Amino acid sequence: xxxxxxxxxxxxxxxxxxxxLAETTAALTVLGHPVGPWQQAFHASHATAYGAMLDEHxxxxxxxxxxxxxxxxxxxxxxxxxxxxxxxxxxMSVDDELEVLAREWDDERIRAALYAVRPGRLPDVLLRDGLxxxxxxxxxxxxxATLESDWPRRSRVLQADVVSRTALLATKGWAAVVESLxxxxxxxxxxxxRINGYDLPDRDLGAATQLWFVPVHxxxxxxxxxxxxxxxxxYPVTGALAAPGPAVASSGALERLLGAGRASVLLRLDDPRxxxxxxxxxxxxxxxxxxxxxxxxxxxxxxxxxxxxxxxYWRTAIGDGLAATRGRG
Numbered sequence: 001x002x003x004x005x006x007x008x009x010x011x012x013x014x015x016x017x018x019x020x021l022a023e024t025t026a027a028l029t030v031l032g033h034p035v036g037p038w039q040q041a042f043h044a045s046h047a048t049a050y051g052a053m054l055d056e057h058x059x060x061x062x063x064x065x066x067x068x069x070x071x072x073x074x075x076x077x078x079x080x081x082x083x084x085x086x087x088x089x090x091x092m093s094v095d096d097e098l099e100v101l102a103r104e105w106d107d108e109r110i111r112a113a114l115y116a117v118r119p120g121r122l123p124d125v126l127l128r129d130g131l132x133x134x135x136x137x138x139x140x141x142x143x144x145a146t147l148e149s150d151w152p153r154r155s156r157v158l159q160a161d162v163v164s165r166t167a168l169l170a171t172k173g174w175a176a177v178v179e180s181l182x183x184x185x186x187x188x189x190x191x192x193x194r195i196n197g198y199d200l201p202d203r204d205l206g207a208a209t210q211l212w213f214v215p216v217h218x219x220x221x222x223x224x225x226x227x228x229x230x231x232x233x234x235y236p237v238t239g240a241l242a243a244p245g246p247a248v249a250s251s252g253a254l255e256r257l258l259g260a261g262r263a264s265v266l267l268r269l270d271d272p273r274x275x276x277x278x279x280x281x282x283x284x285x286x287x288x289x290x291x292x293x294x295x296x297x298x299x300x301x302x303x304x305x306x307x308x309x310x311x312x313y314w315r316t317a318i319g320d321g322l323a324a325t326r327g328r329g
Contacts, residue, residue, distance in 0.1 A: 002076075002196040003188070004231070005204045006211065011174065011193075014211035016162040018155055019087050020094035021101070022234050024142045026218035028064070028083070031146075035219045046146045053141055059125050059134040063110075066126065069117045076198045080113040082135060084224035086232035087212050094143050098136055104226060107131040153280055154217060160277030161215045161237045163310040167272050181213065181235040182221040195223055195233060205231055238271060254322060262292040267323055269302055272312035 027042070031050050034043035054061040071077030082105050087097070110131045114122060147154070169177045175187040184197040192202075205211070212232035214224075224232040255263045264282045273281075278289045293313055296302040301319035305312050315323060 002194065002198050002200040003202045004193040004195055005202055005206070006191050006193050006208075007206065008191065010205060010208055010211050011191075014213065015090060016165055016213045016215070017087055017090040018158050018162070019092070019097065019212075019214045019216075019232075019234075020143065020147070020151065021085065021092075021097035021139065022087075022214050022224070022232075023151075023154065023158075023216050024094065024139055024147060025079075025083050026216040026234075027142055027146050029218060029220070031142075032064070032068075039219065042146075049145060050142075053145075057134065057137065059128070059131070060138045062123050062125050063114075063131070063135060063138065066114045066118055066122065076196065076200070078117055079222060080110075080117050081225070082110055082113050084222055084232075084234070086210070086224040086226050086230040087214065088210070088226070088230060094139075098139060101139070102132060102136055105132060105135070110135060156276045157217075157280045158215045158237055160274045160280070160310075163274055163312065164238060164272045164277075165213070165215075167305065167312050177213075181233060185221070185233070185235075257322075261288060262295060265289060265292045266296060266301060266315065266319055269313055269315045269319065270323070272305075272314040274310045274312060276310075278313075 030039045030042050031047060034040045054064070067080040067083055069078040082101070085097070085101055085104070088100050089096075092100075107129060111122065111126065114126065165177055165180065168180060175189075178185050178187040178193065184194065186194045188194055207228035208231050210230045212230075214232050214234045215237040216234055218234075218236050221233065221235040224234060254266070257263075258266065261282070261284055264284070265278055268278060268281050275286065275289050275293065278284070278293075279286050282289065284292075293302065293304075296319070297304060297313075300316060301322060302313050302315055
């Protein structure tokens with residue numbers, strides 16, 4: 001299985017962070033293979049323009065086509081390392097991350113990464129000079145055309161996820177956090193972090209100085225590194241499959257009892273969430289969410305706890321019981 005050997009100091013110094021560039025890579029995966037309603041909606045909104053851009057830039061098309069190795073049986077899928085750079089600092093802008101990418105990846109290194117993913121002769125267009133500029137152009141187009149206008153909302157959801165995971169770390173430790181990041185991930189103890197279930201050699205992170213955990217809007221996860229010092233685990237954000245929008249009343253008993261808005265808030269508190277995340281997921285105004293939370297708190301249906309500068313809310317057992325009545329009315 002794929003295991004990273006992590007020192008106690010590296011784990012203690014690890015951090016959650018947002019990465020606009022990782023979010024852009026996630027958008028690229030969705031444009032290639034949409035899964036589920038929210039990804040299909042994103043694909044429908046941007047696929048035509050994306051295809052037209054690739055028609056105008058054949059090098060970018062070939063870069064995208066050659067940068068992936070599909071999963072087959074026990075053989076893991078893979079993406080070229082230039083599509084999964086690990087963050088080098090917290091809170092970087094997309095321009096900051098692209099500057100680092102441009103500094104660390106020249107044409108020859110990009111070609112070597114393509115060979116590593118899919119051995120064999122590269123198309124002639126990928127043997128010419130200018131691969132780095134084409135890669136940067138692909139990323140910039142994806143960011144400006146598909147993500148930039150939605151980044152404020154997306155970043156709120158991502159940040160709320162970070163707060164929730166941090167609270168989980170404080171209450172249940174690293175084992176619970178790692179397990180929550182995705183399928184087959186686990187803290188095995190004795191400095192062993194399982195990142196997938198494939199039969200791969202252990203990777204010793206003894207020289208690493210940075211370990212990041214990065215949420216993105218994706219249905220899958222991947223790892224990233226700039227060896228030997230920077231490593232990251234990129235994982236799907238909680239709530240990515242819950243499309244934002246106005247809460248809609250249904251004929252269920254819970255909505256009739258509490259009202260559509262308050263029921264919508266309660267239903268989304270199966271995991272600890274902040275008011276910011278609730279605003280993003282329900283589409284309700286901040287003031288309305290705050291008002292609903294106060295009533296739910298006073299009624300004993302939810303609890304709250306401060307985690308750093310944020311306040312987390314989640315359902316009590318009574319709240320869970322009420323939430324379970326949805327759809328039975």
